[in-house]
Amino acid sequence: MNVIDSNGRAGCGRKTAHTFPHPALVFAEIRFLPVAGERYLGQLNLNKVQKFYGTYEVLKSIELEVKNGEFVVFVGPSGCGKSTLLRMIAGLDETTAGDIVIDGKRVNDLPPVKRGIAMVFQSYALYPHMTVFENIAFPLRVEKMPEEKLKAKVEHAARILHLDQRLQQKPGMLSGGQRQRVAIGRAIVREPKIFLFDEPLSNLDAALRADMRIELAKLHRQLKATMIYVTHDQVEAMTMADRIVVLNAGEIAQTGAPLELYHKPANIFVAGFIGNPKMNFLPVTCTGVSEAGVEIDYRGQTALVPVTPRSGMAGRTLTLGVRPEHIQTGSGDLTLTVNPSVIERLGAHTVAYASLGGEGENYCAMLPGTAAIRPEQQVKTGIRAADCHLFDENGIAFERRVEMTDIDLALFDPAA
Numbered sequence: 090m091n092v093i094d095s096n097g098r099a100g101c102g103r104k105t106a107h108t109f110p111h112p113a114l115v116f117a118e119i120r121f122l123p124v125a126g127e128r129y130l131g132q133l134n135l136n137k138v139q140k141f142y143g144t145y146e147v148l149k150s151i152e153l154e155v156k157n158g159e160f161v162v163f164v165g166p167s168g169c170g171k172s173t174l175l176r177m178i179a180g181l182d183e184t185t186a187g188d189i190v191i192d193g194k195r196v197n198d199l200p201p202v203k204r205g206i207a208m209v210f211q212s213y214a215l216y217p218h219m220t221v222f223e224n225i226a227f228p229l230r231v232e233k234m235p236e237e238k239l240k241a242k243v244e245h246a247a248r249i250l251h252l253d254q255r256l257q258q259k260p261g262m263l264s265g266g267q268r269q270r271v272a273i274g275r276a277i278v279r280e281p282k283i284f285l286f287d288e289p290l291s292n293l294d295a296a297l298r299a300d301m302r303i304e305l306a307k308l309h310r311q312l313k314a315t316m317i318y319v320t321h322d323q324v325e326a327m328t329m330a331d332r333i334v335v336l337n338a339g340e341i342a343q344t345g346a347p348l349e350l351y352h353k354p355a356n357i358f359v360a361g362f363i364g365n366p367k368m369n370f371l372p373v374t375c376t377g378v379s380e381a382g383v384e385i386d387y388r389g390q391t392a393l394v395p396v397t398p399r400s401g402m403a404g405r406t407l408t409l410g411v412r413p414e415h416i417q418t419g420s421g422d423l424t425l426t427v428n429p430s431v432i433e434r435l436g437a438h439t440v441a442y443a444s445l446g447g448e449g450e451n452y453c454a455m456l457p458g459t460a461a462i463r464p465e466q467q468v469k470t471g472i473r474a475a476d477c478h479l480f481d482e483n484g485i486a487f488e489r490r491v492e493m494t495d496i497d498l499a500l501f502d503p504a505a
């Protein structure tokens with residue numbers, strides 16, 4: 090049915106900001122009305138969900154469960170299909186195959202109005218001629234809610250979002266962050282089962298984004314709501330999500346708690362996508378396996394990487410992964426002497442970029458801010474084998490035997 094494409098785009102590139110809603114978006118907004126049921130709580134199941142645009146398969150058999158009250162973030166590079174998936178859940182894009190189930194009910198054939206969801210877009214979609222109060226109240230007016238009840242709901246949402254002093258102002262007098270909060274207020278008053286956010290912070294500057302991330306995390310805690318959030322920004326994903334779904338080329342590359350993805354990425358894609366600066370990848374040869382792990386050779390240096398070995402690996406080419414923040418100056422289980430071409434001094438850290446000689450063998454080390462290193466001057470760096478990740482020829486990770494502290498383990502489980 091392809092009801093709207095409010096951003097008039099084909100998925101790639103950033104969307105343009107505009108404060109007045111596209112007419113089709115108004116249609117969608119009006120129709121996202123609250124449905125009876127427990128406030129803000131809904132479970133979502135995606136069963137083998139597929140999407141084709143013509144012959145192009147945008148989403149390939151997506152399987153996912155989002156639990157009541159969970160904050161799930163879809164993250165992935167531009168064009169991986171995350172917005173399409175969100176819009177299919179909303180009912181704004183047709184689902185080619187598979188089932189979208191909300192609270193046990195298949196909703197594929199239901200219009201957005203009947204799904205019990207509210208969506209917040211990157212373009213705030215506010216009405217410039219209406220006050221903040223009327224913008225928030227809009228869906229309740231459509232529903233013909235009695236004035237007193239409406240007023241109470243709008244004021245409640247405004248208090249949660251710190252907009253109570255702004256209710257009589259027009260959107261033109263508000264900052265980007267305040268406008269986005271008005272849009273969120275309009276979603277809150279609908280009391281949806283599931284909140285859907287499509288890159289809501291992308292139009293804000295860096296400082297405001299950081300503030301709004303904290304606001305949204307607080308809002309989630311306060312409402313105890315089920316929220317699904319799309320972003321291409323891994324910092325947003327890491328900081329807000331109970332669980333992250335990493336999408337790559339229309340498939341789920343991995344689902345897990347933020348720290349699980351960081352410490353135990355299932356494949357090279359997730360390893361490279363989560364973490365900033367990006368993980369370093371070095372081609373290594375397997376020279377043997379033992380109870381303790383896999384022995385590798387990197388240009389004549391050997392090290393034992395503590396991962397669960399597999400049979401028949403000797404002589405095979407594998408990929409060793411090490412995060413820049415796990416590299417130290419001095420020697421390690423592997424010692425690499427490099428001439429950094431660029432050095433970025435960030436105060437807390439100094440980031441050094443070097444080439445290891447081979448094609449695409451870039452090397453990035455995040456060292457202490459006080460590290461006495463200079464561009465083009467030799468520096469010895471050390472890597473501990475215990476910090477390393479190992480991937481097979483297909484990019485699938487070997488299971489790490491990372492020793493986690495009790496605190497780390499608690500952080501793995503958002504329910505803990």
Ligand SMILES: Nc1ncnc2c1ncn2[C@@H]1O[C@H](COP(=O)(O)OP(=O)(O)OP(=O)(O)O)[C@@H](O)[C@H]1O
Pocket residue numbers: 094098099100101102103142147165166167168169170171172173174321
């Ligand atoms: N209406 C459409 N017709 C044809 N192809 C489309 C349409 N909408 C999206 N696509 C394609 O589907 C793919 C996924 O798009 P989608 O917008 O879901 O990506 P995304 O991960 O949200 O990317 P971005 O972060 O750039 O918004 C892209 O390759 C895009 O070009």
